[in-house]
Amino acid sequence: MRQTRDELIRELHEYFQISELVCDHTHSAWGERAWQFLDTDYLACLLVIRRDILKAPMTCNHAGAHQRGLRCNRCELVRTKGKVYLSSHVLGKAGDFTVDGMTAQEARSLIRNNAHLLPCPIRMEAGVTWLHFDVLPQYGIKQKVYEFTA
Numbered sequence: 001m002r003q004t005r006d007e008l009i010r011e012l013h014e015y016f017q018i019s020e021l022v023c024d025h026t027h028s029a030w031g032e033r034a035w036q037f038l039d040t041d042y043l044a045c046l047l048v049i050r051r052d053i054l055k056a057p058m059t060c061n062h063a064g065a066h067q068r069g070l071r072c073n074r075c076e077l078v079r080t081k082g083k084v085y086l087s088s089h090v091l092g093k094a095g096d097f098t099v100d101g102m103t104a105q106e107a108r109s110l111i112r113n114n115a116h117l118l119p120c121p122i123r124m125e126a127g128v129t130w131l132h133f134d135v136l137p138q139y140g141i142k143q144k145v146y147e148f149t150a
């Protein structure tokens with residue numbers, strides 16, 4: 001049985017503050033309520049990846065970097081785009097993480113090897129020095145863990 005959103009958020013509080021998962025603009029406007037912008041599949045996968053697969057502290061936003069989770073229309077990375085921008089980061093379905101004690105490549109391998117634990121399919125960005133994962137159900141893709149290049 002899938003946990004409810006409330007249960008997921010309660011458990012995620014052991015590992016993350018909402019300010020780590022959304023941009024500063026969103027956090028100053030919505031505070032704790034900003035959890036509402038994060039997709040349920042994303043929350044469910046984040047919990048499993050943190051608690052059951054990587055079992056290590058994961059840093060998303062931290063001092064000086066606030067666009068690694070949810071991005072809003074005021075975020076520099078979004079505002080400066082001259083073309084349509086529908087990244088999983090603006091849909092509340094993505095995060096970029098640094099994992100304590102392992103490289104992004106090692107984290108991606110661990111996730112790939114434990115794909116059966118994930119409650120739904122995920123995508124990971126291949127070949128980058130951070131762990132980007134998202135739950136965008138990409139059209140036409142059947143793999144449980146799909147690696148893409150931006």
Ligand SMILES: [Zn+2]
Pocket residue numbers: 023024025026071072073074075
């Ligand atoms: Zn923003």
Ligand SMILES: [Zn+2]
Pocket residue numbers: 089094095096132133
């Ligand atoms: Zn990303």
